[in-house]
Amino acid sequence: MTPLPVSFIGHDTPARVFRARVAEWGDQPALRHKLRGLWQSYSWTEYYARARAFGLALNALGVARGECIAVLAENRPEWLFADLGAQCMGIVGNGVYPTAAPEQLRYILTDSDCRVLVVENQEQLEKALSVRADCPKLLRILVIEREGLRKLDDPAVEFFDDFVKRGEGLAATQAALFEEAIDASRPQDLAFLVYTSGTTGAPKGAMISNRNVVFQMSKAPEYLDAKPGDKSLSFLPLCHIAERMASVFNAIALGLIVHFPENAGTVTNDIREVAPHVVFAPPRFWEKMNSQIELFLRDAIAPARWVYAQALARGAASVEAQLEGRKPPSQGPVTRLLTRLAFRNIRIFLGLQNCRSALTGAAPVPPDLIRWFLSIGIELREAFGMTETAGFAASTPKGAIRLGWAGTPAGGTEIRIGDAGEILIRGDNVFAGYWRNAEKTAETVTADGWLHTGDCGEISAEGYLAIRDRIKDIIITAGGKNITPTQIESQLKFSPYITDAVVIGEGKRFITALVMIDLEHVARFAQDQAIPYTDFASLTRAPAVVDLIRGEIEAVNPRLARVEQIKNFRIIDQLLTAEDEELTPTMKLKRKVIAQKYATLINGMYPS
Amino acid sequence: MLLDVQNLETWYGPIAAMKGVNLTVAEGRITAVLGANGAGKTTLLNTLAGVVDPFKGKVLFEGVEVQGLDADAVARRGLVLVPEGRQVYPFLSVRDNLMMGAFARRDRDAIARDIERVHQWFPRLKERDTQHAGLLSGGEQQMVAIGRAYLSAPKLLMLDEPSLGLSPMLTQEIFTIIRRIRDETGTAVLVVEQNAAVALKHGDDGYIMELGRIVAADTCAALSEKEDVREAYLGGGGGEGLSGTAQRWKRRKTWR
Numbered sequence: 015m016t017p018l019p020v021s022f023i024g025h026d027t028p029a030r031v032f033r034a035r036v037a038e039w040g041d042q043p044a045l046r047h048k049l050r051g052l053w054q055s056y057s058w059t060e061y062y063a064r065a066r067a068f069g070l071a072l073n074a075l076g077v078a079r080g081e082c083i084a085v086l087a088e089n090r091p092e093w094l095f096a097d098l099g100a101q102c103m104g105i106v107g108n109g110v111y112p113t114a115a116p117e118q119l120r121y122i123l124t125d126s127d128c129r130v131l132v133v134e135n136q137e138q139l140e141k142a143l144s145v146r147a148d149c150p151k152l153l154r155i156l157v158i159e160r161e162g163l164r165k166l167d168d169p170a171v172e173f174f175d176d177f178v179k180r181g182e183g184l185a186a187t188q189a190a191l192f193e194e195a196i197d198a199s200r201p202q203d204l205a206f207l208v209y210t211s212g213t214t215g216a217p218k219g220a221m222i223s224n225r226n227v228v229f230q231m232s233k234a235p236e237y238l239d240a241k242p243g244d245k246s247l248s249f250l251p252l253c254h255i256a257e258r259m260a261s262v263f264n265a266i267a268l269g270l271i272v273h274f275p276e277n278a279g280t281v282t283n284d285i286r287e288v289a290p291h292v293v294f295a296p297p298r299f300w301e302k303m304n305s306q307i308e309l310f311l312r313d314a315i316a317p318a319r320w321v322y323a324q325a326l327a328r329g330a331a332s333v334e335a336q337l338e339g340r341k342p343p344s345q346g347p348v349t350r351l352l353t354r355l356a357f358r359n360i361r362i363f364l365g366l367q368n369c370r371s372a373l374t375g376a377a378p379v380p381p382d383l384i385r386w387f388l389s390i391g392i393e394l395r396e397a398f399g400m401t402e403t404a405g406f407a408a409s410t411p412k413g414a415i416r417l418g419w420a421g422t423p424a425g426g427t428e429i430r431i432g433d434a435g436e437i438l439i440r441g442d443n444v445f446a447g448y449w450r451n452a453e454k455t456a457e458t459v460t461a462d463g464w465l466h467t468g469d470c471g472e473i474s475a476e477g478y479l480a481i482r483d484r485i486k487d488i489i490i491t492a493g494g495k496n497i498t499p500t501q502i503e504s505q506l507k508f509s510p511y512i513t514d515a516v517v518i519g520e521g522k523r524f525i526t527a528l529v530m531i532d533l534e535h536v537a538r539f540a541q542d543q544a545i546p547y548t549d550f551a552s553l554t555r556a557p558a559v560v561d562l563i564r565g566e567i568e569a570v571n572p573r574l575a576r577v578e579q580i581k582n583f584r585i586i587d588q589l590l591t592a593e594d595e596e597l598t599p600t601m602k603l604k605r606k607v608i609a610q611k612y613a614t615l616i617n618g619m620y621p622s
Numbered sequence: 623m624l625l626d627v628q629n630l631e632t633w634y635g636p637i638a639a640m641k642g643v644n645l646t647v648a649e650g651r652i653t654a655v656l657g658a659n660g661a662g663k664t665t666l667l668n669t670l671a672g673v674v675d676p677f678k679g680k681v682l683f684e685g686v687e688v689q690g691l692d693a694d695a696v697a698r699r700g701l702v703l704v705p706e707g708r709q710v711y712p713f714l715s716v717r718d719n720l721m722m723g724a725f726a727r728r729d730r731d732a733i734a735r736d737i738e739r740v741h742q743w744f745p746r747l748k749e750r751d752t753q754h755a756g757l758l759s760g761g762e763q764q765m766v767a768i769g770r771a772y773l774s775a776p777k778l779l780m781l782d783e784p785s786l787g788l789s790p791m792l793t794q795e796i797f798t799i800i801r802r803i804r805d806e807t808g809t810a811v812l813v814v815e816q817n818a819a820v821a822l823k824h825g826d827d828g829y830i831m832e833l834g835r836i837v838a839a840d841t842c843a844a845l846s847e848k849e850d851v852r853e854a855y856l857g858g859g860g861g862e863g864l865s866g867t868a869q870r871w872k873r874r875k876t877w878r
Contacts, residue, residue, distance in 0.1 A: 537641075540642060541629065541631065541642035544628070544629040544642070544678065545629070546628050546629060546644040547644060548645070548829065548838070548839035549836065549838045549839050549877060550837070550876070552839070588876065589876040589877075590876075591876060
């Protein structure tokens with residue numbers, strides 16, 4: 015069976031789409047990067063020239079079609095130059111989390127037989143050098159920032175800008191070579207690798223083909239309401255599939271100007287400054303926006319609090335109508351005024367005043383969060399996708415939010431429910447398998463093209479998909495009840511004081527939870543309430559803090575079925591960072607590791 | 623506890639310099655507070671000494687609340703500050719400077735005995751007894767400042783960066799004497815320092831402050847074993863890196 019060709023604006027590989035877009039948009043801005051407080055702009059032509067220079071220099075170095083390169087850097091234009099430059103030459107792109115520990119970097123470099131590694135700065139270079147001895151295939155390390163490296167003298171390490179400059183020299187004579195390489199690209203070739211964060215076992219390299227990418231680009235206008243010149247902010251890790259699609263390929267598909275913040279710490283300010291039209295972020299990010307406003311208003315003057323409370327209360331009916339698909343009741347002039355007073359400023363404060371496409375996914379979304387955003391006039395739509403579907407597989411259509419449902423399948427794909435309620439997906443978004451891991455690939459994608467997502471869920475009569483949980487995470491209690499922990503955890507996480515939680519109860523008589531507190535908000539609470547503490551551990555042990563968390567849990571319990579209710583909990587008394595094995599690079603608690611590491615804490619909740 | 627600080631909060635206009643600090647100083651012990659620039663260390667001492675009034679929180683000195691009292695009232699109770707940058711009276715002689723410390727005291731014999739003690743600790747001050755304090759070296763001025771504070775008969779001596787501007791050797795010397803003061807007179811010491819290596823070596827209990835909050839608390843010996851402390855304050859962590867400094871990767875400090 016030969017698959018039908020997939021194309022977008024008449025081209026069937028991302029490299030060709032990119033070239034066509036550059037020809038179309040030429041001198042219009044494509045990327046903006048904030049450097050020392052000033053925005054630097056790159057046009058589409060410059061973007062292409064840089065990518066071409068990088069690609070030609072890779073070629074001159076002897077990196078062949080089908081081999082891998084990788085980028086270890088925070089989001090910045092150079093990331094994209096390297097990634098697209100390589101892909102245009104038929105070289106496979108890859109990204110490593112900037113927070114990765116040296117061992118993780120070593121694993122990815124050796125597993126993918128990486129030929130060239132682009133690193134951000136001295137700090138990341140040190141990481142790369144410490145594992146270089148184990149990576150015989152690694153030809154060259156390219157460093158983007160020169161700071162602190164004046165004395166660098168290593169034949170296998172070079173600066174990124176020198177490398178690109180050499181490529182620009184080559185472009186004068188070999189530009190045709192680059193064009194030929196783009197012409198030679200085929201839909202079935204690999205575009206890039208995405209290493210799955212690996213909550214269990216070693217990470218696996220998911221292979222995303224050109225065909226997957228082009229299919230996703232053709233779907234971008236379906237779920238994003240954007241036109242050329244609209245802005246987006248690139249602040250999630252680019253090595254993650256969602257941000258890779260959003261910042262690289264959706265931008266090419268729709269003509270978004272991608273903005274790169276100065277650093278991870280300036281995102282709140284940058285989003286306010288950029289006021290993006292398109293925002294995709296996990297629920298955690300949106301929750302932070304919500305709790306930021308709630309806490310901010312706690313300190314606000316009484317009239318401001320009154321206006322906010324009134325506007326929320328008066329808007330509630332309209333929100334419910336919207337959610338049920340009815341026409342919202344007409345509002346009186348007072349309500350309209352209050353709404354305008356309160357919510358317009360909140361939108362501006364959050365940098366969402368231009369936002370027409372707000373999407374979330376990757377974790378369960380608390381219904382109250384969506385209600386709140388609807389009240390302030392932002393339609394926060396849920397989407398479902400995974401690395402193995404090269405991005406979105408289902409998304410909520412505009413104006414048709416169904417609380418608890420993640421949306422309808424992308425056009426041209428099929429979703430059905432298999433054994434044990436598992437969600438199965440078939441279509442051109444299904445990835446090309448795991449890199450050099452035929453066994454895992456066969457476990458994941460069946461011969462007839464169905465992807466086993468490992469998630470269980472259901473499909474409504476309307477065709478909406480709901481995700482319940484990872485199948486392997488489902489808890490069966492001693493009483494034989496099936497519990498979906500992720501749903502409970504997402505309700506807990508809606509509390510500003512709880513960053514993450516792990517629900518426990520496999521084979522137990524009742525359900526308990528381990529809670530990771532949000533240091534910033536809890537510290538502030540402690541300060542307000544004059545609760546004495548010194549370090550993190552003493553904060554988690556303070557009786558008032560334990561009571562606070564108990565209160566948050568007791569607020570969630572009534573919304574849960576009796577068997578799901580959390581009977582006891584413990585607070586994790588260590589401040590965890592992305593480098594700790596307990597957390598994934600995206601700061602989620604790893605269930606299995608937590609269950610092992612905190613076994614004593616857990617057992618303490620189940621007296622025999 | 624000699625000193626018990628509870629949720630102390632101090633603001634400079636709209637800026638919160640201290641956001642709920644909790645700390646204790648036990649009798650006869652040296653307690654060190656470490657932290658980078660702007661962590662709020664000096665604010666802490668100034669608030670304790672009554673130079674700045676706290677916005678919130680309690681300071682219990684010998685079980686009595688002293689927060690918000692005037693600086694002189696606090697000093698009379700035995701909570702004495704050696705300010706940052708020494709601040710001796712340049713045109714007064716060394717002896718007069720020392721006597722300024724005893725301004726509030728009437729027990730002449732005891733004052734004479736204390737001056738004798740100061741001269742034992744700092745023989746240099748005896749040699750320069752009649753010189754203007756402004757003509758002394760930085761180290762000598764620090765000695766004057768400590769001696770002056772001692773003459774007000776402190777129960778708790780608070781030192782704000784005694785190592786400021788001193789040579790490493792002189793710093794060691796000053797700290798050795800701080801220990802002698804504790805050993806010989808049983809005076810408790812609360813010292814704020816940037817020079818973490820020295821402070822951790824000579825101190826008994828330690829606190830680490832960051833952005834107006836305490837982030838770690840332990841004995842100095844235990845603190846110096848913590849990886850984050852070694853990396854951030856003691857210049858430890860790995861061998862030589864490419865930039866010539868110690869090799870380190872930026873990561874969030876957890877103070878474990």
